[in-house]
Amino acid sequence: MKASDVAAHWESNAETWTVYSRAGYDKYRDALNTPAFLEMLPPVAGLAGLDLGCGEGSNTRAVARLGARMTGLDIAPTFIRYARETEMQAPLGIDYILGDGQCIDFPEANFDFITAFMSMMDMADQRQVLKGIHYVLKPGGFLQFSILHPCFMPPTRRNIRNEAGERVAVEIADYFDESDGRIERWIFSSIPQTERAMLTPFAIPRFHRTLSTWVSMIVDAGLTIEAFGEPTASPELARAEPVVADTRIAPIFLHIRARKL
Numbered sequence: 001m002k003a004s005d006v007a008a009h010w011e012s013n014a015e016t017w018t019v020y021s022r023a024g025y026d027k028y029r030d031a032l033n034t035p036a037f038l039e040m041l042p043p044v045a046g047l048a049g050l051d052l053g054c055g056e057g058s059n060t061r062a063v064a065r066l067g068a069r070m071t072g073l074d075i076a077p078t079f080i081r082y083a084r085e086t087e088m089q090a091p092l093g094i095d096y097i098l099g100d101g102q103c104i105d106f107p108e109a110n111f112d113f114i115t116a117f118m119s120m121m122d123m124a125d126q127r128q129v130l131k132g133i134h135y136v137l138k139p140g141g142f143l144q145f146s147i148l149h150p151c152f153m154p155p156t157r158r159n160i161r162n163e164a165g166e167r168v169a170v171e172i173a174d175y176f177d178e179s180d181g182r183i184e185r186w187i188f189s190s191i192p193q194t195e196r197a198m199l200t201p202f203a204i205p206r207f208h209r210t211l212s213t214w215v216s217m218i219v220d221a222g223l224t225i226e227a228f229g230e231p232t233a234s235p236e237l238a239r240a241e242p243v244v245a246d247t248r249i250a251p252i253f254l255h256i257r258a259r260k261l
């Protein structure tokens with residue numbers, strides 16, 4: 001799939017995604033995924049960071065609030081417009097750029113660190129993305145990114161429920177299917193059913209890679225893996241936000257930190 005097609009799909013998702021994520025319906029992100037990512041993030045105060053695939057900027061702002069000087073980059077104009085509007089209303093010193101993560105256009109060794117929250121599995125040529133990241137990172141700098149867990153969120157994952165309807169196991173398949181740009185259609189499951197019925201589901205081109213492919217792409221780019229994270233809901237969180245309770249069965253997200261030594 002061409003980058004322009006990927007961009008067109010994300011542009012068509014951007015309005016609904018922004019409105020509903022800002023209204024608190026991206027429960028996995030807000031309750032579990034971003035807090036775990038930030039907990040794993042090394043100190044960034046005073047550092048220059050790039051957030052790749054920043055969307056409407058929610059997570060870019062979270063990192064900026066930790067004291068980093070952030071640049072956000074995304075391929076969808078509507079996301080960048082929303083992010084810039086928010087920056088104008090409540091400035092955090094973030095510069096938002098419309099661009100493609102597969103051809104990062106910054107000088108060599110420009111950033112102390114790079115984040116990519118749930119965006120790299122949406123980029124077609126991850127090898128190229130990782131090479132670009134290596135180029136613009138300063139020596140000693142790090143990349144931290146989150147993706148759908150390659151092992152537990154391959155192209156097919158289905159919840160298995162008990163007689164009471166509770167999720168108790170997951171069924172997975174197609175782990176080795178690395179076909180490009182398969183369109184996944186879904187919408188935030190916590191949006192009330194009546195409202196969901198009136199919305200067009202997101203159409204997301206996915207570029208699934210196995211865990212071993214991810215590791216080899218990272219290593220081939222010249223980065224050294226130093227940490228993995230697999231967020232899981234605590235019993236308390238699962239009770240408070242039942243939507244994320246299935247992360248207690250098997251992880252949905254994988255966090256990876258790698259360094260340019």
Ligand SMILES: C[S@@+](CC[C@H](N)C(=O)[O-])C[C@H]1O[C@@H](n2cnc3c(N)ncnc32)[C@H](O)[C@@H]1O
Nearest residue numbers: 010053054055074075076100101117118119122
């Ligand atoms: C699942 S959303 C995550 C957005 C944001 N990081 C967050 O956590 O809320 C994936 C994002 O990746 C962006 N994206 C996809 N392909 C891209 C590319 N080639 N270059 C830059 N951004 C891209 C999409 O436009 C979208 O904003």
